[in-house]
């Protein structure tokens with residue numbers, strides 16, 4: 446097991462990479478009771494490995510990430526006689542983690558909490574950085590708080606029950622971390638594609654560990670999201686527009702967004718074509734889309750609505766090399782050209798076996 450320590454505003458948070466779910470009880474406070482928050486899928490697959498504790502089960506999907514669900518949790522906490530010494534433990538993916546963190550931070554002005562992250566995305570992204578929130582009227586993560594969990598357990602064995610699509614979603618964020626900040630991680634991903642896709646334990650531990658370090662370092666340098674933290678948006682500006690308009694999963698949309706951002710970086714003379722080809726090849730090898738048949742008439746207006754847009758240009762994360770990202774203003778016309786180039790790019794074939 447490897448521990449990564451993050452200094453939050455109010456507490457120190459420990460990310461325990463490779464810790465087994467069965468060992469969870471060792472990390473709980475010695476006093477006060479623990480209440481688990483989970484969802485039906487996680488309970489069905491891994492419930493028998495949970496520590497003994499009262500249980501609150503929430504619904505599945507983004508539609509459950511609401512204040513109504515949080516209200517239901519508050520009601521259950523009162524029914525279970527929760528008090529200021531109660532510890533809330535979220536066992537699940539990004540949705541369970543976000544909701545648990547939010548409910549814990551607000552109930553009785555704040556309870557201690559921790560996570561066992563059960564999706565690859567939650568292990569490498571959602572449980573790191575201290576953001577906890579819920580959706581409002583369909584707007585994602587509109588209501589939320591910054592607060593770090595006391596610990597996050599990342600047990601690679603939990604990932605074997607995930608559908609392939611969920612693995613790919615986590616891989617997209619890992620590729621993003623490598624491409625913006627860690628050339629060694631990128632080389633490792635390239636060299637160990639098979640082991641990655643087979644969820645080989647040691648390989649996954651390295652991916653999770655390195656990803657968590659990258660995200661936490663970037664977040665620590667910039668808690669307010671005005672400067673360097675923006676590089677975590679690599680692939681996400683176009684990704685969000687494609688996700689909204691074309692009904693792709695977040696990971697698929699971000700993957701395509703990353704291919705366009707890499708192409709645009711070449712177009713602007715920042716990145717070599719060889720580096721761009723390596724990035725697109727890796728994304729394709731992980732079964733993620735690098736080409737899309739899309740309706741530009743829908744995607745471009747969605748992009749123009751992006752909140753990071755100022756005038757005729759948009760803040761865009763580009764690459765100078767694998768492992769080195771920069772944020773630059775990009776004109777809408779330039780962006781359109783890169784999208785058009787990429788969405789009919791015949792050079793790369795997505796790995797259809799994934």
Ligand SMILES: NC(=O)c1ccc[n+]([C@@H]2O[C@H](COP(=O)([O-])OP(=O)(O)OC[C@H]3O[C@@H](n4cnc5c(N)ncnc54)[C@H](O)[C@@H]3O)[C@@H](O)[C@H]2O)c1
Pocket residue numbers: 484485486487490505506507510537538539540541543563564566567570571572573574575576577578585586603604605606607608611614
């Ligand atoms: N707080 C942050 O910084 C941050 C960062 C990125 C994403 N997020 C949020 O994370 C959420 C997405 O997270 P997610 O992709 O983990 O989604 P999720 O929590 O919905 O999990 C995906 C699906 O997998 C199931 N599942 C979870 N673990 C499983 C397991 N081990 N085996 C089988 N099935 C399992 C879940 O029940 C669900 O159906 C979004 O709401 C997003 O906004 C938050």
Ligand SMILES: [Zn+2]
Pocket residue numbers: 618681695699
């Ligand atoms: Zn993302």
